[in-house]
Amino acid sequence: xxxxxxxxxxxxxxxxxxxxxxxxxxxxxxxxxxxxxxxxxxxxxxxxxxxxxxxxxxxxxxxxxxxxxxxxxxxxxxxxxxxxxxxxxxxxxxxxxxxxxxxxxxxxxxxxxxxxxxxxxxxxxxxxxxxxxxxxxxxxxxxxxxxxxxxxxxxxxxxxxxxxxxxxxxxxxxxxxxxxxxxxxxxxxxx
Numbered sequence: 091x092x093x094x095x096x097x098x099x100x101x102x103x104x105x106x107x108x109x110x111x112x113x114x115x116x117x118x119x120x121x122x123x124x125x126x127x128x129x130x131x132x133x134x135x136x137x138x139x140x141x142x143x144x145x146x147x148x149x150x151x152x153x154x155x156x157x158x159x160x161x162x163x164x165x166x167x168x169x170x171x172x173x174x175x176x177x178x179x180x181x182x183x184x185x186x187x188x189x190x191x192x193x194x195x196x197x198x199x200x201x202x203x204x205x206x207x208x209x210x211x212x213x214x215x216x217x218x219x220x221x222x223x224x225x226x227x228x229x230x231x232x233x234x235x236x237x238x239x240x241x242x243x244x245x246x247x248x249x250x251x252x253x254x255x256x257x258x259x260x261x262x263x264x265x266x267x268x269x270x271x272x273x274x275x276x277x278x279x280x281x
Contacts, residue, residue, distance in 0.1 A: 128204050129204065130251065133145075133193075133197070141188050142184075146182035150256075153174050153179070157171045173258075178255045179255040182250070182251065182252050182253075186247060193249055202242060205228040210228045213228065214226065225244075227240070235258075236258040237256060238258075239254040240253050
């Protein structure tokens with residue numbers, strides 16, 4: 091797998107994706123009951139301060155509706171349709187600012203505390219002190235199958251939270267990249 095050269099945030103996301111996929115293919119222990127969506131702070135005030143903001147809230151009924159717009163004759167769309175059939179929610183919050191640390195770090199820390207319970211496993215942690223980039227990936231696993239995924243990525247002028255709830259086929263998860271507000275991850279297959 092080769093890494094495409096793009097924005098620094100994509101670099102961190104790409105590193106995380108590679109680590110995540112490596113971990114996903116390994117055996118994972120069983121956890122407690124499946125989690126629901128995270129309790130996201132009210133980021134409405136940040137939208138006005140942000141240069142760019144992305145807010146996606148798709149519960150199971152909206153996911154079913156969105157799946158109806160995917161083209162089953164397209165292999166990527168057909169795979170995405172299959173993946174979202176087991177999901178009960180996709181929640182994305184992503185903000186980009188013109189100055190450093192406009193967002194309250196306490197809100198990001200509160201999200202990390204929500205996934206520091208026994209039902210969640212912290213599977214990837216990337217810390218870049220020089221650029222102040224932090225990326226964490228958490229997974230909830232029940233009976234050998236992932237049933238929840240959280241990505242929290244923060245840097246001085248940007249932060250992103252992705253919360254996917256429901257039955258997740260980890261080997262096919264990358265096919266949702268770039269759909270339903272999930273950031274496009276710049277990963278290229280090796281030739």
